[in-house]
Amino acid sequence: MLSKQVVLTSAMTLACALGIGFFMQASSSRWAGEAAAAADPQLPPEPGPAELKIENITLTSRRAEPALSDAQPQSAPLAQPGACNVTAAAKAGPMAMVSLTVSAPCHGGERLTVHHSGMTFTAALDRSGHFAAQVPALTRTAVYIAETASGGGAVAVAEAPDAETVERVVLQWSGSSGLEIHAREFGAGYGSTGHVWHGAASGLSAGQVIRLGDASLLAPRIAEIYSVPSRQTGRSGTVSVTAEAEVTGQNCGRDISAQALQLSGGRLSSRDLVIAMPDCDAQGSFLVLNNLVEDLKIASN
Template sequence: MINKRTAMMGAATLCSALAIGLFMQKTAEHPQRGASASVAVSVAADDAPLEIEAISLTAATPDTTVPEPARQDPAAPCDMSVEAIATPMAEVRLTVLSLCRPEERLTIHHNGMMFSTRLDATGALTVQVPALSETAVFIVEPQNGRGAVATASVPDLDLVNRVVLQWGGNSGFELHAREFGAAYGSAGHVWRGSDLTSGRGSVVQLGDENQLAPRLAEVYSVPRLGGSKTGAIDLTVETEVTAINCGRDISAQTLELRDGTLRTRDLTLAMPDCAATGDFLVLNNLLETLKIAGN
């Protein structure tokens, strides 16, 4: 949870020349605004006795030969099967099986969204993926060899609004939603570190952040209609200044699914120098506010 924030206002520029609000915040229990500064923005025995004669002694030499591990023949086929099944809230359960690729890295592609993960020790993977199209096509790309494709029909896609933030490497990006005027840390502040019951929507992270150069995605999903609350949902993209990303440019991309239309934006952010490590940059105007109506 973000415990302390000190906001830093700066000039923001997207690759598409979009101006955005940019604030730096210290980690705090509640965010507090501070001084402004300029910051550029451009995943058996026998009982009978035995007589022994002519005994000679020799020194035993242990066998130190290490057997080579079994190797997969590069010419041998290595099949992969992928199954996609639609589930409630416009999501898809993706199941991947490739017995000859235990623990191999995979990259999963879907409608412009991309994240990297890994098969388990048996060569299997099951992951729940928020869909971005009614005919949801998933491409599973292994590190070596041929991949596979699976498709699922998602009939309830029009019942949700969905926002994706995706990036490569350990850039520290986060997607935050503050529903119906909620403050940071209160009920209605929804992000990957919040409780699943904290708001009307939810944020899930896709990808294995422990990989080398991972590709990661965070997805915020919220029902378009129904519920006891209506109004605006404020969305922000945030990133912590760390020893990994300080003093360098980092990039991300957003995909916004609103009323059945998918829009994409690219972002390049010039991070402050390492003296600001521990601070947070908050991009307030990158994502359009969501409007939620009643039944």
């Protein structure tokens, strides 16, 4: 029996021989004629391959390969972490009025809802996602929650110590209710200087009314707030506050819901209202709700 070494050596020799034979067979056609001619000069040389004629040559330029940087698609820069975050800031000023700002860069034009101690109103972010307003504080530590229609939100807090020295009434509703808040200071009549509402000239009365919310939105939430210092220099008395609604084609013959919030002596209370509006033949008249809140008591310094 052959040893393993002999078998392995024979196999390797056979593989080499086969390789050499393949190489020799492939090369013999080229060199066989030359070898025969060298061995016997009388033999005519073996004819080589026929000459290949090349005609009608057209010269073209080689298309340049694009550079790697040009061939690869350009990727957009990645958004920085936090670039789309919704942020809010609040800073208190005199009369417990808070400067509220909201920034939502990726929510431009969206509906914004603001909540504060039971008061709610809706507005629209501008095209850059910004909103700013003067919002009355209803508590000493005023917490504001701002949320966008797509779910983003932020919280802002402001310390408003003046909230304990301000009398404040909020009337809020949803939709086109036609409601307004009216205050008559120290016995003033309608249309006089002490008659305060959102359409009155500012700076002529002891208090002021502001309206928050964008009425052009679908099903808007609107809030009107009357504010007056609880102490007046050299003057004291009462302020009567009423809720009034003009009868229109949008609210006639149906019930409208509203809510009243009152801040007095630093304490906040609320009251829900349901108002039955007159039939539509009463359009143009006004419905007055005199018992919205208790009269405000103003003391003299």
